[in-house]
Amino acid sequence: MADNRDRPLILISNDDGIEAAGILSLAAALDSIGDIVIAAPLQEMSAVGHAITMRDPVRARPWPFRGPSGQLTAYAVSGTPADCVKLALDKLVPRRPDLVVSGINHGPNTAVNVIYSGTVSAATEAAILGIPSIAFSYCKWGSGDFEASGRVARQVVEQVLDNEWPAGILLNVNIPDIPFDQIKGVMITRQAQARWEEQFAERLDPFDRPYYWLSGTFVNLDSGTNTDLWAVDNGWVSVTPVHHDLTAYRAMEALQQWNWNDKA
Amino acid sequence: MADNRDRPLILISNDDGIEAAGILSLAAALDSIGDIVIAAPLQEMSAVGHAITMRDPVRARPWPFRGPSGQLTAYAVSGTPADCVKLALDKLVPRRPDLVVSGINHGPNTAVNVIYSGTVSAATEAAILGIPSIAFSYCKWGSGDFEASGRVARQVVEQVLDNEWPAGILLNVNIPDIPFDQIKGVMITRQAQARWEEQFAERLDPFDRPYYWLSGTFVNLDSGTNTDLWAVDNGWVSVTPVHHDLTAYRAMEALQQWNWNDKA
Numbered sequence: 156m157a158d159n160r161d162r163p164l165i166l167i168s169n170d171d172g173i174e175a176a177g178i179l180s181l182a183a184a185l186d187s188i189g190d191i192v193i194a195a196p197l198q199e200m201s202a203v204g205h206a207i208t209m210r211d212p213v214r215a216r217p218w219p220f221r222g223p224s225g226q227l228t229a230y231a232v233s234g235t236p237a238d239c240v241k242l243a244l245d246k247l248v249p250r251r252p253d254l255v256v257s258g259i260n261h262g263p264n265t266a267v268n269v270i271y272s273g274t275v276s277a278a279t280e281a282a283i284l285g286i287p288s289i290a291f292s293y294c295k296w297g298s299g300d301f302e303a304s305g306r307v308a309r310q311v312v313e314q315v316l317d318n319e320w321p322a323g324i325l326l327n328v329n330i331p332d333i334p335f336d337q338i339k340g341v342m343i344t345r346q347a348q349a350r351w352e353e354q355f356a357e358r359l360d361p362f363d364r365p366y367y368w369l370s371g372t373f374v375n376l377d378s379g380t381n382t383d384l385w386a387v388d389n390g391w392v393s394v395t396p397v398h399h400d401l402t403a404y405r406a407m408e409a410l411q412q413w414n415w416n417d418k419a
Numbered sequence: 420m421a422d423n424r425d426r427p428l429i430l431i432s433n434d435d436g437i438e439a440a441g442i443l444s445l446a447a448a449l450d451s452i453g454d455i456v457i458a459a460p461l462q463e464m465s466a467v468g469h470a471i472t473m474r475d476p477v478r479a480r481p482w483p484f485r486g487p488s489g490q491l492t493a494y495a496v497s498g499t500p501a502d503c504v505k506l507a508l509d510k511l512v513p514r515r516p517d518l519v520v521s522g523i524n525h526g527p528n529t530a531v532n533v534i535y536s537g538t539v540s541a542a543t544e545a546a547i548l549g550i551p552s553i554a555f556s557y558c559k560w561g562s563g564d565f566e567a568s569g570r571v572a573r574q575v576v577e578q579v580l581d582n583e584w585p586a587g588i589l590l591n592v593n594i595p596d597i598p599f600d601q602i603k604g605v606m607i608t609r610q611a612q613a614r615w616e617e618q619f620a621e622r623l624d625p626f627d628r629p630y631y632w633l634s635g636t637f638v639n640l641d642s643g644t645n646t647d648l649w650a651v652d653n654g655w656v657s658v659t660p661v662h663h664d665l666t667a668y669r670a671m672e673a674l675q676q677w678n679w680n681d682k683a
Contacts (some may be wrong), residue, residue, distance in 0.1 A: 162498060164654065165578055175647065188625050193627055195612045195620075197460075199507070201473065202470065202471050202472075203467075203468070203470045203472050204467070204468035204469030204470040204471070204501070204540065205468030205469060205534045205535055206466065206467045206468040206535075207468070207535055207633065208466075208468045208633065209465065209466050209633055210465075212622070212630040212631055212632050213619070213630065213632075214628070214629070214630050214631070215629075237468070237535075238633070240575070241617045241619075241633065242617075242619055243615070245617045245618060246619055246621070246631065253611075258450075267547060267663060269503075269538075269665050270469045270543065270663055270665070271469055272469075273444065276468065276534075278514035283531060283614045284614065293474070299461065303458045304457050311463045314677055314678070314679060318677050318678075319672065319673075321668070321669075321670040321673050322665070324670045324673075325669045340679065341680055341681035343671050343674045343675045343677035343679075345664075345666040345671070346664050346665055346666045348664070350547045350548065352539075352641060352657075353508070353509045354509060355477070355505075355506055355510055357510070358476070364478070365479075366476040366477065366478050367473065367476060367479070367506060367510065368476050368477075368479070369477065369502070370506065394674065394679075395666060395671035396666065396667040396668075396671060396674055397452045397665045397666065397667060398665060398667035398670075399531060399534055399665070400609075400610050400612070401534070401610055401661045401662060401663070401665070402531050402609040402610045402660065402661065402662075403450070403587070403588045403660040403661060404609065404660075405585075405587050406585040406660035406662075407607050407609070407660060408586065409585050410590075410607045410658065411607045411659055412583050413578055414581075415578060415583075415604065415605035415607075415658075416604035416605055
């Protein structure tokens with residue numbers, strides 16, 4: 156691998172697996188900006204949340220991965236997106252990366268889906284260590300044309316490299332499913348309040364034992380016009396700063412009024 | 420199952436699995452407070468984060484689970500903690516629970532460990548749906564005596580049932596590893612800033628192929644005296660309000676100053 160310190164080192168991961176179209180588009184979009192190392196799951200790992208592998212060993216296998224400039228340094232990892240980034244930062248990169256990017260995810264990671272997202276979890280691992288990181292998602296399920304989202308990803312990365320990074324965050328970027336020249340621009344957003352209302356489908360196996368498939372309806376409870384959902388629904392690229400401090404600070408005062416220490 | 424509407428309905432889950440000592444202690448501590456339904460993973464599910472099962476069906480098997488009052492309504496679920504709560508709320512409970520509790524986890528869920536925690540993810544699923552929920556963790560790894568933590572859990576639940584619940588949160592409760600009568604009381608805390616510094620152990624398999632075990636050092640970067648880590652280290656029960664809005668609001672303004680829309 157070229158180790159040219161004038162160029163930023165960019166570590167790329169995802170949750171759809173190393174063979175997904177989205178990670179190929181992301182690597183192609185960033186290949187001329189920096190030196191690339193790819194560490195992505197061998198298998199598709201959607202909706203794994205922030206899982207890490209503690210009970211089994213993890214392997215990293217060099218992987219043939221071609222970018223526009225030729226063969227890129229790439230590893231297929233037998234683990235989750237968080238495992239990929241943890242292992243890469245400790246064992247697979249030649250120096251501390253300037254940037255960690257994850258995606259391009261096949262499908263949106265807006266609203267509460269952020270907490271289920273393997274794509275976001277890879278970026279979170281970098282953010283915890285103070286490395287700028289970005290999760291990219293293209294708001295179309297399945298395969299799809301990543302041309303526009305690749306161009307957006309490149310522009311977002313250029314912005315990040317040009318500006319001072321706010322400490323302790325990652326950027327969660329959702330790209331609408333419209334042609335590049337119809338995108339209105341970038342909107343800085345907050346995570347929309349929304350939820351899944353589950354209705355498991357119940358079936359019977361050939362032995363008459365029940366089993367359940369997760370399904371449900373996504374319900375947007377948020378009428379704000381500065382949310383991630385609103386932005387992508389209205390033709391904007393949504394950029395949400397995300398952190399890993401889950402404290403609900405606004406609730407601390409109310410809880411302090413409770414009569415805790417008479418009882419516990 | 421008794422369906423006495425004068426008594427609260429309490430759904431119990433965990434991530435250590437339905438046979439863990441911690442969930443038995445939690446059920447025993449709460450059995451006389453309310454009607455209990457247990458839905459917990461068939462297998463141990465630590466560090467699964469907020470994973471959900473989308474590619475496979477989920478099963479729920481009635482499980483013999485004895486509490487102080489006799490046989491409790493219990494199901495072993497072939498999935499993650501989040502799956503357990505989603506499935507239970509849709510298919511296994513006789514009415515909407517008044518409270519969802521998760522644990523008692525074998526080991527702490529303080530600081531950044533919250534994002535890896537299956538115990539917390541079960542409580543988060545309830546919080547998203549607006550149901551009061553509590554994640555309990557006993558700050559001792561492995562087996563251990565859950566007598567003190569069971570008593571604390573009961574007192575915390577009594578407080579929750581006596582007070583008005585702040586919307587949109589869960590309580591992440593960490594109980595120090597000291598005898599009950601040495602616990603100083605309850606402290607309302609924030610999540611400490613800390614991180615794991617990974618050092619994967621590299622080994623060779625019998626075929627000389629490398630594999631890696633996740634290991635590392637936990638580093639507390641936070642000198643505050645109102646954090647979850649400080650509380651349990653100083654003999655207090657730590658109660659942190661946790662939410663699922665991951666927006667880093669303080670970073671939004673800085674990002675809005677960037678020159679986004681000249682480029683994207």
